[in-house]
Amino acid sequence: xxxxxxxxxxxxxxxxxxxxxxxxxxxxxxxxxxxxxxxxxxxxxxxxxxxxxxxxxxxxxxxxxxxxxxxxxxxxxxxxxxxxxxxxxxxxxxxxxxxxxxxxxxxxxxxxxxxxxxxxxxxxxxxxxxxxxxxxxxxxxxxxxxxxxxx
Amino acid sequence: xxxxxxxxxxxxxxxxxxxxxxxxxxxxxxxxxxxxxxxxxxxxxxxxxxxxxxxxxxxxxxxxxxxxxxxxxxxxxxxxxxxxxxxxxxxxxxxxxxxxxxxxxxxxxxxxxxxxxxxxxxxxxxxxxxxxxxxxxxxxxxxxxxxxxxx
DNA sequence: CTAAGTTTTAGAGCGTGGTCGAAGTCAACC
DNA sequence: GGTTGACTTCGACCACGCTCTAAAACTTAG
Numbered sequence: 001x002x003x004x005x006x007x008x009x010x011x012x013x014x015x016x017x018x019x020x021x022x023x024x025x026x027x028x029x030x031x032x033x034x035x036x037x038x039x040x041x042x043x044x045x046x047x048x049x050x051x052x053x054x055x056x057x058x059x060x061x062x063x064x065x066x067x068x069x070x071x072x073x074x075x076x077x078x079x080x081x082x083x084x085x086x087x088x089x090x091x092x093x094x095x096x097x098x099x100x101x102x103x104x105x106x107x108x109x110x111x112x113x114x115x116x117x118x119x120x121x122x123x124x125x126x127x128x129x130x131x132x133x134x135x136x137x138x139x140x141x142x143x144x145x146x147x148x149x150x151x
Numbered sequence: 152x153x154x155x156x157x158x159x160x161x162x163x164x165x166x167x168x169x170x171x172x173x174x175x176x177x178x179x180x181x182x183x184x185x186x187x188x189x190x191x192x193x194x195x196x197x198x199x200x201x202x203x204x205x206x207x208x209x210x211x212x213x214x215x216x217x218x219x220x221x222x223x224x225x226x227x228x229x230x231x232x233x234x235x236x237x238x239x240x241x242x243x244x245x246x247x248x249x250x251x252x253x254x255x256x257x258x259x260x261x262x263x264x265x266x267x268x269x270x271x272x273x274x275x276x277x278x279x280x281x282x283x284x285x286x287x288x289x290x291x292x293x294x295x296x297x298x299x300x301x302x
Numbered sequence: 303c304t305a306a307g308t309t310t311t312a313g314a315g316c317g318t319g320g321t322c323g324a325a326g327t328c329a330a331c332c
Numbered sequence: 333g334g335t336t337g338a339c340t341t342c343g344a345c346c347a348c349g350c351t352c353t354a355a356a357a358c359t360t361a362g
Contacts, residue, residue: 031351051358053309069269098280105277108270112263118220119259126256129249182321202328204339
């Protein structure tokens with residue numbers, strides 16, 4: 001469960017943003033921002049000040065946001081790196097990019113379906129407990145003889 | 152993504168099942184079955200042969216299945232252990248069990264909602280790629296000037 | 303100019319959830 | 333009784349995705 005930054009975007013100044021500010025806006029820690037860079041998730045190297053400090057542009061924030069959405073839907077770091085590499089490679093691999101995104105999309109749909117399926121059993125058990133507790137019948141729930149529905 | 156064992160249940164013989172057979176039926180490796188036991192996920196110790204080997208009953212398989220459903224929906228090992236402890240403690244904590252299950256249930260619903268939300272951006276990008284590829288327009292997708300929608 | 307606060311790097315460390323290996327025991331069949 | 337093969341325990345190991353540390357360099361306010 002992730003804090004999704006849902007406000008109107010504050011404009012990014014010409015000079016770019018410090019890593020701390022970029023972290024605040026994207027909801028990712030500074031540590032993680034640097035880690036993502038090291039891990040090859042970033043398409044274009046982030047600009048630096050003459051002193052070597054990162055300056056994040058609108059552009060970079062948007063890409064990081066894409067990364068966080070892919071992460072939040074369970075794409076592994078490797079998959080995102082692959083996507084970043086394709087984008088970095090430039091024109092000519094758009095079909096591969098589509099494949100990658102489409103297949104991830106389908107996997108997420110499948111994952112959601114699986115969650116919903118498994119949730120059914122849990123919901124059933126919640127109902128059982130709720131029903132019996134309401135009926136003051138709760139001690140029926142733990143039956144030494146192992147009636148499974150109640151466990 | 153998990154193989155959900157969706158067949159009619161083969162009956163468990165009086166003598167119980169070997170760990171290998173229990174693994175096959177629950178879709179969990181023997182290593183993991185032992186690990187779950189060590190980790191305190193099992194309410195009642197699994198029966199043993201006189202030689203010390205585990206014999207799994209219907210009962211045990213059902214509990215393991217509950218564990219796998221909880222795992223598949225993202226409940227951490229600690230949470231499942233807590234639930235197992237409550238069940239093992241017997242009568243009198245049914246309200247706590249309900250709390251635990253209910254709160255997990257709600258978390259899963261929230262997780263699904265989050266997945267669906269984040270999936271939207273991915274679906275949009277898939278559509279963009281698909282549209283442009285169909286239009287033979289794909290080289291518009293990587294624009295050096297950084298039009299974000301296309302990346 | 304100085305002091306305080308940020309950011310830099312490389313690398314180590316951590317939490318989670320298994321997964322595996324070694325050495326020994328048990329069961330089954332010939 | 334001997335040989336396979338499955339099973340036992342226990343601790344080590346692994347992949348993943350961060351997360352943190354240390355020491356040095358940069359930036360800014362006063």
